[in-house]
Amino acid sequence: MxxxxxxxxxxxxxxxxxxxxxxxxxxxxxxxxxxxxxxxxxxxxxxxxxxxxxxxxxxxxxxxxxxxxxxxxxxxxxxxxxxxxxxxxxxxxxxxxxxxxxxxxxxxxxxxxxxxxxxxxxxxxxxxxxxxxxxxxxxxxxxxxxxxxxxxxxxxxxxxxxxxxxxxxxxxxxxxxxxxxLPSIVTAANPPRVPSDAELLPAVERMVEAKRPVIWAGSGAMFSDSSPEVTELMQFLNAAVITTQSARGIVPETVSTCIGHFATFPALQDFVAKADLLISVGVRFRGNETSNWSLTTPAEHIGIDADPQAINRNFPHSIAIIGDAKAILRAVLRLLDAKQPKPKFDYGLEVALLQRELRGEVRDGMGPWEGILDAIQEHLPEDAVLVRDVTVPATTWGSRLIIRRYPRTTLHASAGGIGQGLPMAIGAQIAAPSKTVVALCGDGGLLVNIGELAVARQENAPVVVILFDDSAYGVLRNIQNAHFEGRTIGVELQSPDFVAVARAFGFESERVRSTEEFRRTFATAVKSRHPWMIVTDSGAIGPMKKIFAGPEGGAALYKPH
Structure with a gap:
């Protein structure tokens, strides 16, 4: 037997x-x-x-x-x-x-x-x-x-x-x-093959020759835990780094050559068009992150991706390297080390200037909300996990200006559906119990899954919810005001007493009506390590200087055509 x-x-x-x-x-x-x-x-x-x-x-x-x-x-x-x-x-x-x-x-x-x-x-x-x-x-x-x-x-x-x-x-x-x-199941290992040095050499030579290289890092790079490799590649090539929303923090956004998530901005699109090499790592090139694929990419495009179907799906590639990003980048870095690319000091200064200009452009449109941003930056721990639901502040400045320094510290609804921020924040808190988790939510989105407040309390998950309460589906109201001659329908919401609701679920909660009240309350919430909801009265804070009226290209779809 x-x-x-x-x-x-x-x-x-x-x-x-x-x-x-x-x-x-x-x-x-x-x-x-x-x-x-x-x-x-x-x-x-x-x-x-x-x-x-x-x-x-x-x-x-x-x-x-x-x-x-x-x-x-x-x-x-x-x-x-x-x-x-x-x-x-x-x-x-x-x-x-x-x-x-x-x-x-x-x-x-x-x-x-x-x-x-x-x-x-x-x-x-x-x-x-x-x-x-x-x-x-x-x-x-x-x-x-x-x-x-x-x-x-x-x-x-x-x-x-x-x-x-x-x-x-x-x-x-x-x-x-x-x-x-129960059978004993043995699965044959199938480790990813790393291309040979001879196969990688054409890509490496183009990297060495490039005078205006751009790295575009996506979630595929992050999920392969390639942050050290992407950072080192940036340093080897003095390259500019663009990130998708999901990959923010794969290179610290405090680094002057990390531009971040600004690919829909005309200044960055012009910059990419003038690049002589694009290196994309695990990027899907989503429509809402590329102005619906309207930007121009350089003729030399080296794509590194685990998914063969990603190649030429949205932008043409001159060289495609299929496989695990981390293993491929390690091999590329070894070959680059032997060649020692020349530094590009002037290019690095140009990238740093562009980074400041893009961030300044967003700040200039924030109006009174700049004080809210500064308060978050002041009291948010560097390694905190930031979760962004689909809401005007999160979409306009939360996804770009709240500095991210580490990978896997930024979450958002990639498919664009509202209401997922709260449960995602709870899942993130359970994954990282020692970290601060902050969720940026709108009143319309929060009501989609408001029952999950009970889960946060039951699981002792000390999430901090920053609720922007404008009693509306704010993005959609802005779209209607901008593109439908001010005719609004279906966007005005009756908000409950969110403070009372949060407290009923066992959260601590306060309503704030000024940037100074927000600053004090947010500092208290972060320090408390208890579930908190800060109900921010959007009307009392005031409108943004630049009104966000939805993603680019929408107007052409909304009008009779």
């Missing part, structure tokens, strides 16, 4: 999932319990060793798991129910796919004999699997209990393999407590 392996170990399908998560070091699960996933919860209770964060909405649960992954670098895990529960998670799964962090979404399904029969089994949906497959990186259905361990291994591998993303697995309720024999 063979004694090796684990084939003779009898466990449930739910236990098999926990074994797989344990194997890769996952110890936190975000979820909402249901009659169609309760065997998983019982397994967690019996097994021990897992922290379960109980959300109040399935979409928020996925947001938490997503943010947890972005900040910690670990696999985020979300556990939802069938039908409506899985449907509620859909918008957040779309956000996770856009964000590109590894996330496993496990959901129940009706009993196997009733799937897609239309007989009306409780929590049934017309085509839940089709929905999950269309919005996830990949999706799987467990069709036999015995296949579950291998499917869990496949799903985890797919979620974590660059380009990473959310992978969904649905398990019928009658399979979850099924007792199976």
């Amino acid at each position: 063979p004694t090796s392996g684990s084939f003779h170990v009898k466990i449930t399908v739910a236990d098999a999932l926990l074994k797989e998560l344990e194997r890769i070091g996952v110890d936190t699960v975000f979820g909402i319990i249901s009659i169609h996933n309760i065997p998983f919860y019982d397994a967690i209770k019996r097994h021990g060793g897992f922290r379960v964060v109980a959300g109040r909405h399935e979409g928020a649960v996925v947001n938490m798991a997503d943010a947890y992954s972005r900040v910690s670098g670990k696999l985020g895990v979300a556990l939802t129910s069938t039908g409506t529960g899985a449907g509620n998670a859909a918008g957040a799964i779309i956000e996770s796919w856009n964000g590109g962090a590894p996330m496993l979404h496990v959901t129940g399904q009706v009993a196997s004999a009733y799937i897609e029969t239309g007989r009306g089994y409780i929590h049934d949906g017309k085509d839940q699997f089709g929905m999950l497959k269309s919005i996830s990186k990949e999706a799987h259905r467990v069709r036999r209990p015995q296949q579950a361990p291998a499917i869990f291994r496949l799903a985890v591998t797919q979620a974590m393999t660059p380009p990473a993303g959310p992978v969904s697995v649905e398990i019928p309720i009658d399979f979850q407590a099924s007792v199976i024999s």
